[in-house]
Structures are given as C-alpha cells and as structure tokens.
Amino acid sequence: MYVSARDRKLLERLLADDREMTVGELAEELNVSARTIHRDLQGLESVLRRYGLELVKKAGVGIRLVGEKKQKQTLAAELLHLSHREYTPEERQLMILIALLEADEPVKLVSLANDLNVTVATVSLDLDKLEQTVEAYGLSLIRKRGYGVELTGSESAKRRLIGELLFRHVDEHEFLALMKETIQRRSDDPLDTVAEKLLGLVDRKKLAVIEQQIEQVKETFPFTMADSSYIAFVVHLALAIERIKRGEAIHFDPRDLQALQATREYEIAEALAESLERAFGIDIPKEEIGYMTMHLMGAKWRSRQGMVMEEPSLAVGMKAQQLIRFVSRELGVDLSTDRTLYEDLVVHLKPALYRLEHGMGVANPLLDQIKQDYAELFAIVADGTKQLFGDVSVPEEEIGYLVLHFAAALMREKKGWRALVICSSGLGTAKILATRLKKEIPDIVSLEQASVFEWKEKDASAYDLVVSTVPLADEAGSYFTVSPMLTEEEARAIREFLERKSAAEKRMRKESTAQRNRPALEAMKAVRRISETIIHLLDGFSLEVVKGRSVHELLADACRRLERSGVIVDADVVIEELRRRESLGGLGIPGTTLALYHARSFAVLRPSLTMYRLDAPQTVPGMDGEPMEINTVVLLLGPSDADKEMLAVLSEVSSLLVKDEQSLAVLAHGGEEEVYSLVSAHLEQFFDHYWTSTKE
Template identity: 25%
Template sequence: MKTFTSAILTLAGVQNIHPVIFGGQQMINYTNVKHGNDLINFLVNKDDYASLDELESQLGLSRRGIFYILKKINTSLSDDKLDNILNIAGVGYFIPDETKKTLLNNYSGTQPVTEQFTKRQRCQLITWQLINHHPVSLTQLAKHFDVSKHTAISDLNNVKNTLTSHGLDVVQTATGKILSGFEISQRNWVLEALNDRDSILYSQIDINPSRLIAINTEIHKLEKITGNYFTDDALSTLDEFILWFLERIKDPDNQLPDSPLRTTNVDSMSINWSIKFLSDNNVHNFSESYFLGRIINTSQFYRVNRADGLIQRIFPISREIVDRFNAVSGANVSPDKLELTLSTHLLSTFYRSKFMIPYHHPNLEQITEGFRELFAFTKYAIRPFEKFINGHLSDDEIALIALYFGGELRSIESRRGEQPDVLVVCSSGIGTSYILQQQLAQRYPNIEFSQPLSVFQFKNQDLANIKLIISTIKLSTDSGIPMVNVSPLPSKHDWGVIGKALINAHLSDDNFNEASVNALIDVISNYARIENFDGLTDALRGYLNQRSKPLNQKRTSQNGLTSLQKLLPIEHIVYATRLSSWQHAIEQTMMPLQNENIVKPAYAQQIIRLTNTNGPYMVLGNGIMLAHATPNDGVLDLGMSLLLVKQPLSIITPGHPNVDNITIVIGLAPLDQTSHLSALSQLMKKIQNPIWVSRMKQSQSADDISRLLAQP
C-alpha cells in the first residue's frame, strides 16, 4: 500500500521530483496537474501540430482527461500572462512560440510547483484518499496541500459532513483517520463525484486506453440490446467509473458478499449484460453483477426504446405532468413536444428511485434560487410520477425536471422565423445547458442564441449565417465559424472569452457597456462599500444590456417578472356570496381585467369554451381554479384577478364525468410564457398552505382577501 506522502504526491500530479529526460531533452516542470507536464513536453518536443487522437494515444488518457488537463494548464498560462495552448480546427494543438520559449527558459528541469487547490477539490481529494484506503492526518493534510492546520481542520469537517450524508463516517485509528461504512455507499460517492464533469477525480483515475476502449465497446453493445442510448456525458462517466470499479474489485475485500441473483422484468437485460461483462473480466459474483446493472440503468439516456413496456407506462404520466404544469403555471407547453424528452429523463429517474441511488445536482442552490418559479410549479406537476414510484423525489431530482420545462418555455418564447446568430452546443443534457442558455440570453438580450444543441444536432445543423459557436465540448468542424469552449456554468474567465468572441463576431458592443459598468462601480464605491463585487458587476451589466432590448409590442406596465402585489391589487378582487353558474364565475373573475382593457370580452368566453371541451382541467384542487387561455385569445396586457364565491359552484361539462366544486377562481391574463411566473408562484405558495386557504374561504370582503394576499 502507498504511504500517504506518495499517494498525495500522486494526487497533486507530482510523479517524480527529479528532472526527467524526454526524447533526449530535459523535462519541463510547469504544473502539478496529473499528466500535465507530459502533455506540455509532448507538444514542446513535437515539430508540428498534435491531433486529439495523438494526445489520447501518447498520454493514455481519455478525451475528457485531455480536455480537463488543457483547461487547467491554460488557466495557469493565462494567470502567468502567457499565450494559451491553441487548437487549429482540423489541424491540431500547439504551444505558441513565445510561451514555448518561456517554458523552456524558466521551467526546464525545475522542481515541480505546488498547485493551489480549491476547497472543493481538496475535500474531494481527501475523500478519494479515504475511499482508496489511505489514512490521513491533519498534519499531513496541512503539509501536502500547503494550507494552515485550521484550513485542514475545516476541510476535514467538511468531508465528514458530506460523508455522513452518504452513510459513511471518518474514524480515528493509530495510523490516522480512515473511512468506515458500506462499500456501496463509497462507490455511490465516487459515481456522484464523476457526474460532475469538472471533478478533479478525472485527473486521478489511471487510464488504460485499451481497457477503456473495451469498456466503451461493451456499453455500446448494451445500448443496441436495450434500445436505450446514453448521453455523451453519461457514457464518459460510465467508462471511467467502470474502469475504476474493475480495478477496485480486484481486491476480494472490496467485493460485495455474493448472493443469489435478483432480477425483475425491468432490469433483466442490463443484469444479464453485467453478468457476461464481469465474467469476461474474471469476476463471478452475482451481487456485483446486480450492482453494475443498477448503475447502468440509473445513467442518463438521450434516446429510449419506445416499444419498451416501462417507457410505455411512463409516456401517459409525462403527458399528465405537462398538463398539470400548464394548469398551475398558465403556460402553454405542448405535451406532444415534451412527452418524449421528459419520458426519456424519467426512465433513469425511475431506476434511481427503484434502486435507491440518490442523485445530487451540483447546482441545486443556483436552480432553486434562480428558477424558483419553475421549481415550485414542477414540484406540483410531478405528483403523478411520485404516485407511480410510490415515493417522493428529492429536490435535486425536481430541479433537474424543472429545467426541462424551462427549456421548453424558452423555446416557445424564442423569436419565430429568425435564424440564430449564435449556436449553443452542450453535451451534458438539457439541465446545465438550459442554465447556460438562460445566462447568455440575460446578458445579451439583443443577440439570438439557439436552443441548446446536442453534438448530433449540431452536426446536422444548417450553419448558414451563423456567426459564432459557443460549446461546452470540443467540436470538430471545418465550417470556418469562430468557436469558443466554456464550462456549462461559465467562470469569470469564460464570460470574458465569450464577451471578446461576441465583439469579434460584431454581435456585441460590450466594450461600451463594460466601460459604463466600470464607471458606475467607481461612482458607487465612492458612496458605499461594495460587498459583492462580482454580483454588482453582473447586475449592472444585465441592466445596461436590458436597456437596449426592444420593447414588447404589447403594452405592459411591468418589465420582466412581476410581483403578486402589483398584478393583483384590490381593484382586481371580486367577492360574491352566490353566483348562478361556474360560467358566470369566470365572467365575473375577468370583469376587472376587461374593465381596465387588459383583456377583451372574448377572453372569458374562450376559457369557458376550453373548459366545456376539455373538462375541468384548470381546477387545481381544494376548490381552486386557475382560469386562463393563451395570449392570442384576447390578452392586451399582463394581469391577474381573483374571485371568491361563498357558495361552491359545480363544474359539469358534457362528456366529462368528473365534477369539481370551486369557490376560488384565479384569473390570469398572460402576455407570454414567463412574465407572470413570479407573481403566480408567490400565489401558488399561499394556496398550497391549507391554513391560508381556509382563511381565504372565510373572508367576508375584498379587503379581507387583499390583506391575506399581502401577508408574507
């Protein structure tokens, strides 16, 4: 077993502390990123360009590993004011002459440098050490990460808290702190870490190219057997996880206790594949076959076998989820468009729930805060699926599903008939790609960005009139169109790269706005202490960009998302003791909006027609109806209204046996798919509180209702 010192040196990428000879020349020691110096020296000593295939072959690394190392090295080069390693499309990678000269003069034969890991990276590396059975101590952590003992204590406490949530514990022994807990829990942590494409673990797994190719080939065989195909990111994660997994279970102590095989109709094909795959790798353990089959099924798919019995059961549930989302949000998402995409996602969600493999979204806080309206509506919409799995989804799972609705809403809102200026390509699926696309649209509202494209979609895309490609994955194209590569969640450096690329493509006058931002910050700093410089910068940049955004053709008194208090003043509240029918209730609900010329008289009649045709689908439950139609049905401005009738009204429609009683009708006049979501989500939080609804129904006037609405 390695000592901790040798292990942590390996973690830091320090393979040999003495100068190494490469092709008769001294090695350059510029970075401690694992394999980083190998890559630099290969490029320095190569007379011409190096293709990606050459780098993979020479270094024995995966494509993802190469990209990770290039990103880390280029970040260091930028910090040192050196030109980055460049890639010429269709030719290959090279180090610019000035950079090469500096590296040879200053870093040839020098001692390796110490990398400054982030806290998150340090904690992942510590956990990786523990899982791979290397004891750790505070003194060693402080020394080898070059941090204070206080920082080492903080890191270790963070590790303990994270591992506790996985059912694991860090215990003290005579040789140092070690990990205690179930083997499966340790493996699940590794899989979760690898699901983050920027995880430092990708630089720690020793890559055997021939084995990696063999694993990838076998997974593709499984795809053909099941008809379910994995996303690019899921496939890459599976490749490297299985590579690590096979190495780990060479030690019998790391294998699960063998037990009789347990299969069901929904996982038999993957289990049978796992049995053969492990047998070919000299592992004959049914428990391990069962484990691997479960992991395979919980990975994200991009295409599924529509004839599969399970997916056939999920399809109608997806449609019901979309209907519920539309009913509660006032949106008009087409079930036909989202059914397949959502069902494809829910298939892996089903397996994660069935096999109790938790999913942790690395950007949960950003999603729940930045897209809280979507999150609230999705949490209501997914109840049919929760009933199907007989359980509740975690907030992480709900956040991921919410982004599917967000992507579809954004698609509906995109300008019709216009060719995008910029293509956005993302390999990680709709979740993070939606965040990237939303941030691009918010920062640059006058630029038309495409919906996120997969690599397959990109290869089949018409590139006519495209001025720039923004991608989270390296793409091979001879189009001649400028391309920038960024993280799905761009860093400050990434935003700088994007801004320069947009200026070079003549799509943005960012220089003017940046100058204005800097001037405003200078003024603000004279009168107030700036606590969050980056947040203020982003807010000012967004404001200046938004000022030049064309006005909506329909008039509206509010820009962007609007609060509940502004959309639902007391003048829009109707109180009634008794009404003749549910149709009359809808007409009365819309009357305040009609009187203020927010909707046309035909709008209420369209809602009545929709209810007669489709049944009481707008009833949310608990006697509450969200009455709405589409913006094209007579909406002139954004607005909301509310009616409370003391005597319940029954909604009876021809051809629909369900009878729903209503006492509260919320009237919604949406201008588009999104501008009303903030106010509506505020109201949704209230009406999901049974105590608040009970008080609402006991109200005796519009004033009472208004006061309830104003309560936090």
C-alpha cells in the first residue's frame, strides 16, 4: 500500500479519535485548506474499503471512521510499518536532525537529499528552519560549501535534545511497544518511521541489560519512580553508554558536581554506575554520575510518605501552601485543609522546580485540552506561579499539570463510585483521565491511578470501575479502554455501565473489598504506630529559652540532654548528622524566623520534637540560599529505620512550619503551652483524618 505523507497523517488522525470531526478541524490540524481535505478524503475511500472501513459523514456534525476495532488496528499497524517514500516537512526535518545527531563528522547535503528523496535545495530550506530549533538548546549548525553540515555544541545539550525529541514524538505507550519490538528486531532491519528512527538513536540491545542493573539498585530508591521518569532514565543511560563508548564526554562545573556528591541521589547513581561498568566493560566518569544524579533529582515520584521531612521539600512545601492559599482566595473555595492536594503538590513541585532551574524542561501533550477545559483555573494558577515563583519562570506545560492537581482537589469531596485508572505512566495521562472522569461522572468518590507495570498487583474486584488508556492482557478482567481525554461516547458507555449496578450490590462489594484491602488487624497496627509516634512527640515536647549560645552550641547541649533522657544513645553521632545536613544547604525557613534542624539516625531510639527560643536573633543560611535572621530552632529527630507511619507523622510536624501565618506567629513568638496546644491540635487533626481513611 502506498499513501502520501499527508494522507497518512489524515488516516492516523481519523484512527486516533472515535468522535466526529469537522473538515475545518482536520484542515487546521494538517495546515491545509478544507477543499484539500475533501479531495484527500475522496481518494482514501478505496484504501479504507480494503480494510472493511468507511467514512460516515453527518451534515452539521462531522466525519467519523466506522468499522470493526480489529480492522482499525490492522490499518494502524500497516501505517506504522509503511515504508516512507515521502515524509511531511516536519518529519523530514526531524529525520535530518536525527542524522546530524548520529553523525561523527559533517554530513553532505546531497547524501541527506538522496536518503529523503528530495532535492538539495529542499534540504537547505529544511536546515534554515532547524537552525532556530537547535539554538534553543544551545547548539549550532555549521554549514560550509564543500564541507557539508554539522551539529555542534555541548554533549549535555545534544543528549537533552535527543531525550526531548523522543518524548515529544513518541508517546509513552507507543514508546513501550516500540521498545519491546525493537529489542526483538534484528539490528540490521531498516528503521522507516520517525518513531523508529528516534529509537534507533538508542542501542535497543542495551535496554534490557540496563533495566536489569536498575532492578538491582531499585530498592535503594527513596520512592517509587513514575514510569514516565523511569523510561526517560533508561533512555538516558542507554544514550550515555552509547556516547561514552564514542568518546563523547559530559562536562560539569566542579562546584555543581561537589554539591551533587553530597546528596542521596548521588549515592544511588554511583552504585548504579558501578553495576553498569561491570555489565558493559566501560569506565563511567564522575561527571556522568553527576548527570545521572540530576536525572534522579528531576524525576517524578509516586510515594508521598516522608517526603516533606526533607529540607528541600519543606522549602517547596511553603511554596505549595502559598499557592493553595492563593488559588483558594481567587476561587472562593477553601482548599487549605486538603491534605492530598498539599502532598501531591510537594511531590510534583520538588522535581519540577529542579528541572526548571537546570533547564531540563517537561512535555505536556494535552496542554491545549487542559487550557480549554479549565480556562479560569489555568489563568489563576498561572497568575499564582508568576507571583510566588518570580525567580523561576514556570512554563505552561508545568502549569497544566498543577491545574490538574487543583481540579482533582475541587472534586474530592463528592460521594459515589470507586474507580481505577490505568495508563502507560501512572502519572500525567492517568491524572488527566482521572480529572476528565470526575468531571463527566461526578459520583466517583475514590479514584486511584496506576501504571501498566503496576496493574497486575491490583485487585480489580476492589473497584466499581476500571478504565485504561492502553490495552491490557486478557487476564485483566472487565475494563474500559478509553482515550486520555475521554470522549462523550466513552463517558456515556461508562455511565450506562455504572447505572446497571444496583446500590445494594455496590454497598456489598465496598464492604467486602474493604475487608480484602484493609485487613482489620493491619489497619489497627498502623493506627497504633501513628498514635505511638504522636504520643512520643507530645510527651517529649519542650520549648526552652536559650541565652548566650550559638545555634551549634544549643544543638550540642540539646542532643546531650536527649541522650541523658534516653531518646538517643550517642549524642555525638546525632550532632555530626545534624552538621552534615546543614552542609547540604540552609535550614532557615524563608519568610519566617524559624530554622528546622532534623535528622534520622540509628542513634535515635524514638521520635523527638523540641524547640529553642533564642534571646537574640542569629543569622543562618536559609533554604533558598540567602542569609536570614532566626529566633527559634526546631529540632526534629527520628530513627533511621522509621516505618511509613512514623515518617507520615514527622512529615506532618514539618508541614506545620509552613502551614499559615497564624501558625507561624505562634511557633515564632508563643509560649510553651500555646505552641504545645497548636502542635497537639494539628496532630490530633492528622490522626482523625488517618483514622477516618482506614474505615472507608
């Protein structure tokens, strides 16, 4: 079968959406006239008949591709593997860029022209358009007569360009499918599609080996990495190994590298590098380990437990609270008590801000749809980020993701069905679909998200509804396959399905699944661990006024006093850990007069919260790197083997330090009884929320 590049794009668009689309929509997307679309559609009818498909046209409504799902999949597969004798201008420019990234020496224009079946003049025009693209990454095109064309710039910039090209032009599900397919394919098979060409930049035989090495160190990861970040990390490592072998070196500022070497992520990257060195017989320099560390620090994570206790997260937590208060004021809806919203924002913002500060960027393929569906909320969040993150420019792609968190929070209080959303990443697409589901079906009250890698661990019977953006294996049971933006037809089918479920059946299932998913004994043990941690903190709480001592002196005295009272077994070990944490960055909380010194150590036997009021202000580095004056030191300690319940309580104490102006005023100036009342009330509220959630 042969179809032109434009016809192929038109077919792919019709196959991608079950809803009616107008000729005007198609013309705008393909950047041609409506008359051209009409002419192309007539020419495609014979192609569609061969696959048992037809175009149904409704006056005033639009055009829709109709036929059996299996036949649509067959046509889609044929288009994917079609030998491209003709490319669209965008695809052609991308192919040229890939060729330049692969090349070790200048490439002749005539060679590019022959490969793409176009003239040298066309290639020259394509290069004119590509110059602006590569300049945005700090790269340049060197073009000389008789020399050819060469892509020049730093190795890190080239890798960033490769990574972004992959994730911009290959969605996560397609990426996973192509990855599996290309691993099985012979290395000398031709790569015809743009997606396959992009994947050709990565040695597909190395991917499985890299994943094995990651599995060996995965348990040391602080949290579960989202699949989108996991895929990006695997691709980065494959690119790094490929280019290390070619002698392409990463250059790193020694000061930046030294700062990275003090982080937990560097320890993980170093262990992984040793494993990769053995597997591939190469030497990985420290600069490459630093680059791996940056990817880990910029990765998206799933778990929230304990994240707020880390000092960078506490600084982010303050920004999250400020953003929540800003949006609440603008909407006239109080979201400040939504614990899930706060924790989700901290988890999202911490790596997001790191990515932005280091120019790593993020893609958001459904940004236009988010802006259309949540226009008012998008404008409010954009205004909030501009006011609160003035030193960091937040792009619309990141704002789009933040909007989804707030949209989900606005729907959180509604009662009804339990649903599970599955997509290839378990994050971005799932979050969008979850938000659309709640918008279309307001009776959904509980909505979990999982990735394709995780769904086998889920008990489908625990949910009233399971929807997926990707096909699942046969043993997945009953579920709906839908598009990420959830068409009206898909929403209607889901509503009809839910309407057929009787209220009695739903109640019975909720009771039985509650027994399966939250065994009474385990739930009670978790509640006990929560309450024990709270009791330890409140029983040991004190606020002491300190006179004539520096911050380091009072911390040393405090640790020795806690050693005498049996809270810790070795004061010197804890003191050293506190100093180590301080060396990683400031501990003063910007916008307050508080500093949080905290540590988890084997020398700490039980959790402890104590506070120290200084008789005179002292200057310490803030978490934003700026010097600041403090009058109060908060000392928060926990055992190194703290379970998730204890970490949740410690994180809750940390979140109090950035909660609101009223709480900050009490912490900074209140007496011991007043501060104790504030802390105990805050932890009581947390316990009530936890206890209620165990009974749902």
